[in-house]
Amino acid sequence: MSIINYVANSGFESGLTGWVTSGTVTLNSTYSQTGSNSAQVAGGTSGSYIYKLVSVPDSNNFELMVSLSKNGSGLGPSVIIGVFYFTTGLVYQNTGLLATIPSRLPDGTANNWKAAYFNVEPAFPGATVAQIFITTGLLANSADLLVDDVQLLNSL
Numbered sequence: 001m002s003i004i005n006y007v008a009n010s011g012f013e014s015g016l017t018g019w020v021t022s023g024t025v026t027l028n029s030t031y032s033q034t035g036s037n038s039a040q041v042a043g044g045t046s047g048s049y050i051y052k053l054v055s056v057p058d059s060n061n062f063e064l065m066v067s068l069s070k071n072g073s074g075l076g077p078s079v080i081i082g083v084f085y086f087t088t089g090l091v092y093q094n095t096g097l098l099a100t101i102p103s104r105l106p107d108g109t110a111n112n113w114k115a116a117y118f119n120v121e122p123a124f125p126g127a128t129v130a131q132i133f134i135t136t137g138l139l140a141n142s143a144d145l146l147v148d149d150v151q152l153l154n155s156l
Helices: none
Strands: 020-022 025-028 038-041 049-055 062-070 079-086 092-101 114-120 129-136 145-154
Touching: 038 049, 038 129, 049 145, 062 079, 062 092, 062 129, 079 114, 092 114, 129 145
Parallel strands: none
Antiparallel strands: 020 049, 025 038, 038 145, 049 129, 062 114, 062 145, 079 092, 079 129
16 A cells, blocks of 8 residues: 555645635745745734645545744744544534644744654544644744645555
8 A cells, every 4th residue: 555645735835725724824935844835824813724625535544744843933833733524515524633732843944843743533434525724823922833744644
């Protein structure tokens, strides 16, 4: 069985194409873990987020991998990451992952990144869409979040 990444444009090399954004989210072409780009999600109390809907086979186990850093040396944002499953008609089925990463992220401007790995619970039968959701916690005066290399992989 080969490993499949279900996330197209996982490294933001095609900009924010295919990603849904809310609040202040921009493409950062200065700092990235790999390639040329990352997504920059506003920190502080902005409530900004990104998410992507991807087609997945039902009842599979997945791993989520994502590279994270903060934009600068100040207080880092806390990060909330979720994977939620839906039917083809976007009826909610179940939650595969809900995780919080504390505000101790490395400084992306110094080319330091945290690779975060998560085991994701399988989707219930009938779920064919996964939503990968990444947001900053509401932490006043925190730096912006840099996101790169978002991968939802089938578990072997």
